[in-house]
Amino acid sequence: QTTDLPDLFNTINRILPAHNGHWRIQNEGSTVSAVISEEVSTEVSMRIKEKADVKIVRDTDKCWIQAEHVIGCYACAAGSRAEISCFSQNNPTIANVKCGRHMYAVPCSPSGQKSTLRFFSDTAQFRQTCAVECGQETTEFEVNGILKYTGSIWTSLYRIINGNTTMHDEVNLPDFSHLTGGFLTFFKTGIMVMVTVAIIFLTTYVTIFSCCASVIRRGIWMVVKLPIKLLFKSISFVGQIRGQQSRYKAPRHIV
Template identity: 30%
Template sequence: MEVTLSVLATPPLPVLEQIFITSSNRTALWDQKRLPGLRCRSYERAEQLQCSLDHECECLPAESQVVCKCKDDEIMNTYQSIDNVLPATREQVRFLAHPRHGVMTKINQDVSAEIIVNVKEAIDDSITEVTDDICTIENTHLVGCYQCSKGATTAVKCTSTFQAVTAEIECGEDSFTVPCSPSGQISQLAFLMENARVQMQCTVKCGSRVNFFEVTGILKYVHKLHGNPMVYVQQKHNKTSEFRWPDVNHIVDIYLQWYKSLLCTVAVVALALLLTYMYVTTACGRIMRFFLCIIARILACVWKTVQCMSSFLVRRVCLSSNGTMKEKGLEKLL
C-alpha cells in the first residue's frame, strides 16, 4: 500500500496575489492598483539598468513650451506605513520575511490536503466508519478593530465527547474548521468587521448534532495618518485617501444608553452648587454675628476685670490712708 500526498491546497484568498516591494533589508506590501514607473525583470537587470520606463504624464502646450505633470510613485512612503511593512497581518494570513524565498505566508486555518492511497492487493471487504461525535464551544469574546486590515480575533476552545475530531464552525458568511478533543483544543478565529458592536450566533458540529455559541465584543476604531500632513492638502489629481469614518451608529447608541446617567449627574452637580451657594450666603452673616458676640463678651470680661482691679486699688489706697491718720492721732494724744 502506498500513501501519496497529491495536493496541499490553500483557501482561495485574493490576498495571496499580493505584490511586494523590497529593499536591501525591508519588504513591504505594494498597492496592486499602482504600477511602478521603472520596471525591472530581475535584480541583475536593475543593476545594469535594463529596465522599462512606464510613466504617466499629462502634457499641455503653454506658448513656446510644453508643461508636463508626471505621476510621482513616492515609493518611500510605502515603507513609512507601519501596516505595510513586513511582518504584516491580514485576515487569516500573516506575511513574514524569509531569508531565502523573500516572503513567506502563514495560514492558520482552512488548508486542505488530498491523499491518494494505492493498494496493490485485491480488496475483498471494505469497512466504512462514520464518526458521530458531539462538539461544544463556549461563548467567547471578540478583540480587535473594525474597518481595518488586521481585523478582529477570538480564541475558541472546542471540546468533543469521545475522540479527537475536526469540527466545522459557521458564523454567518464565515466558515472555519478547527480541531476538537475531549480535553479541548484552542484555535484562533479571524474576522473582518464593519461595525463596532458585534453579536454573532455561530454553530459548531462534528457529526449530526449542531450546537450553538455566541461571539460578542466591542471593537476599536483605529486610523492613523502616517507621513507628512501637508500631503493631504496638496493638489494632486491622482491622490487617493483610505480614510474610513468610525461607526457613528455605535457612538449614538452609547450616548442614548447613558444619557439618563448624564442627566442625573448634571442634576446632582447643579443641586450641590445651589445648596453650597445658599449655605455660603446665609452662613457668612451667622459667622460674623458669632465672632462679634465672642469679641463683645471678651471686651466685657476685660472691662469687668479692669473695674474690679481699679476698685480694689482704690480701697487699698483708702485703707492705707486711714491707717496713717489714726497713727498720727494717737501720737498727738500721747
C-alpha cells in the same frame, strides 16, 4: 527630503509583508509565500473515470464550544480575535466551525481544546452566531463584544513607508452609529438619574414640610397662647392683690 518614496513603494521586498484578512503574504529569501494564521477546512471534488468503491465515514461524535468575548479593533488590518474552548463528547477530533461565510477547523477533546478565531468587522458592536459540527449533530454558539477604533492616517502612512503593510483601507472613519448609541444611552441614563434625584428630593421636601408645618402651627399657637395666658394671669394676680388691699383698708368699728 533625501527619501525616495516612489522607490520604496516600487520595491517588492520593502512592500512585503502584506496583510489582508486571514492571510499574510511574505517574502522568504527569493520566494514569496502566503500564510494563513488559522486552520481551515476545504471541500475537495474528485472526478474519477474508472469505477471505484467509495466509503463514506461519518463520525457520530458531538461537539460544543464555549467562547469568550471578542477583543480587538474594527475597520483595521489586525482585526479581532475570540478565544474558544471546543469540547467533544467521546474522542479527540477536528470540528468544522462556520461563522457566516467563514469556516474554521478547530481541535476538540473531551477535556477541551483552546483555539483562536479571528474576525474582521467594520462596526464597533460585533455579534456573530456560529455553528460547530464534528459529526451528525450541529450546535450553535455566539461570539460578541465591543471593538475598539484604532484608525489613524499618520500611523498608516508610517507603516506603509516602513514596509510593514500595504493595506490602503486602514484609514477609516469611526463607527458613528455606535458613538451615537453610546451618547444616547449616556443621555438617557443622565435623565433617569436626574428624574430619580428630583423625585427623591421632592418626596423628602414634602415629608419634611408636612412635619414642619405641624410643628410650626403648634409653635405659632404656643407663641400666641403664651402672652394671652400671661395677660390673664397678670390680670388675675392684680385683682387678687387689689382685693387683699381693700380688706386691709376697710374701717374698723369700735363697740
